[in-house]
Amino acid sequence: MVGIARRASTIVFSLPHPDASRAALDAIVEHGDAGTDVFDTSTLSALTARELAEQADSAGINYHDSPITGGEVGAQTGELTIMIGGDADRISDNREVLSAIATDVYHIGEVGDAQFVKLIHNHVGQTTLVIFIEGLLLADEFGVDPSTLYRTLRHYTQIYDDKLDSFFSNEFEEFERHFAIDEDAGVYRNKFHLDVAHKDLVELKSLADKYETYLPLGNFVEQFHREGINAGYGDRPHPDLLQFYADMFDAEIESTEEGRSKSEGRII
Numbered sequence: 001m002v003g004i005a006r007r008a009s010t011i012v013f014s015l016p017h018p019d020a021s022r023a024a025l026d027a028i029v030e031h032g033d034a035g036t037d038v039f040d041t042s043t044l045s046a047l048t049a050r051e052l053a054e055q056a057d058s059a060g061i062n063y064h065d066s067p068i069t070g071g072e073v074g075a076q077t078g079e080l081t082i083m084i085g086g087d088a089d090r091i092s093d094n095r096e097v098l099s100a101i102a103t104d105v106y107h108i109g110e111v112g113d114a115q116f117v118k119l120i121h122n123h124v125g126q127t128t129l130v131i132f133i134e135g136l137l138l139a140d141e142f143g144v145d146p147s148t149l150y151r152t153l154r155h156y157t158q159i160y161d162d163k164l165d166s167f168f169s170n171e172f173e174e175f176e177r178h179f180a181i182d183e184d185a186g187v188y189r190n191k192f193h194l195d196v197a198h199k200d201l202v203e204l205k206s207l208a209d210k211y212e213t214y215l216p217l218g219n220f221v222e223q224f225h226r227e228g229i230n231a232g233y234g235d236r237p238h239p240d241l242l243q244f245y246a247d248m249f250d251a252e253i254e255s256t257e258e259g260r261s262k263s264e265g266r267i268i
Contacts, residue, residue: 001013001023001024001027001028002027002030002031005027005028005030005031005032005036006031006032008032008036009033009035009036009037010036010037010038010039010094010097011028011032011036011037011038011039012038012039012041012066012097012098012101013038013039013040013041013042014040014041014042014068015040015042016042017042018042018044018045018048020042021040021042021044021048021052022052024040025038025040025052025055025056025063028056028061029055029056029058029059029061032059032061034059034060034061035060035061035062036061036062037061037062037064037090037093037094038056038061038062038063038064039064039066039082039084039094039098040052040063040064040065040066041066041067041068041082041101042067043067043115043118043119043122044065044067044115045115045119046065046112046113046115046116046119047112048115049063049065049085049111049112049114049115050111050112052065053065053086053111053112062086062087062090063086063111064084064085064086064087064090064091064111064114065084065085065086065111065112065113065114065115066082066083066084066085066086066098066114067082067083067114067115067117067118068080068081068082068083068101068102069081069083069118069121070102075101078099078100078101078102078103079102079103080101080102080103081102081103081104081105081106082098082101082102082104082105082106083106083108083114083117083118084105084106084107084108084114084268085108085109085110085111085112085113085114085115086110086111088107088268091105091107091268092268095268104267105267105268106267106268107267107268108262109262110262113262127217130217131217131218131221132153134213134215134216134217134218135149135153136149136150137213137215138204138207138208138211138213138215141211141212141213142207142211193234193235193236193237194225194228194229194233194234194235194236194237194240194241195229195234195235197225198222198225198226198228198229198234201218201221201222201225202222204218204222205218205219205222224241225241227244228240228241228244231244231247231248
């Protein structure tokens with residue numbers, strides 16, 4: 001890394017452990033020039049990324065947390081997706097360099113924001129995988145071929161993705177409005193209420209009990225829906241679990257102009 005730091009004005013690295021990223025940045029800070037742009041594509045804690053950025057800034061070096069997604073295939077074809085936290089102008093200036101490994105480059109916001117989004121990305125992905133495995137186990141016990149379940153769910157999730165795209169319309173407010181009360185009619189725009197969604201989860205839980213199949217995540221989701229109904233959310237749109245969650249932890253989940261001004265997650 002010392003030789004690279006002395007010669008390169010832009011450095012991109014991906015390392016398996018935070019200590020390795022720290023060691024690499026130590027070398028760049030000691031031997032690199034002020035103005036060097038660093039893109040660390042390792043997956044780290046968001047707080048670690050901010051510590052590294054502070055260290056780099058003390059030497060006039062521009063550190064960007066730049067976690068990637070796309071797997072081995074994406075790496076081999078140069079079609080990864082990069083999420084970057086840091087200065088948008090520096091990212092744009094290095095777009096050609098980043099194009100060597102990535103098709104899409106998202107500016108998420110400040111340093112650390114990209115790592116946070118990547119960790120949530122992995123959290124959602126791994127949780128989805130586990131609950132899908134639960135479905136496969138129950139399908140096998142019930143007598144539905146796993147490949148049939150898989151193909152059907154792939155088709156359905158694509159439909160769901162399209163719906164979410166239309167809900168968001170690239171604006172969080174559009175998603176929120178879809179589930180808000182129609183003031184003229186005095187009813188919720190979305191008619192699929194939480195109690196109806198919960199009914200389906202109860203039906204599946206009954207099947208799992210009958211076939212002695214343990215669904216830990218599924219059971220938790222069913223219980224969470226039940227708690228929402230008990231708290232008075234039964235006749236509200238099922239995505240209002242978001243509001244139930246916020247109320248339960250005295251939190252506020254909303255998109256703000258200040259938050260969006262950091263980047264809006266745009267592609268560079």
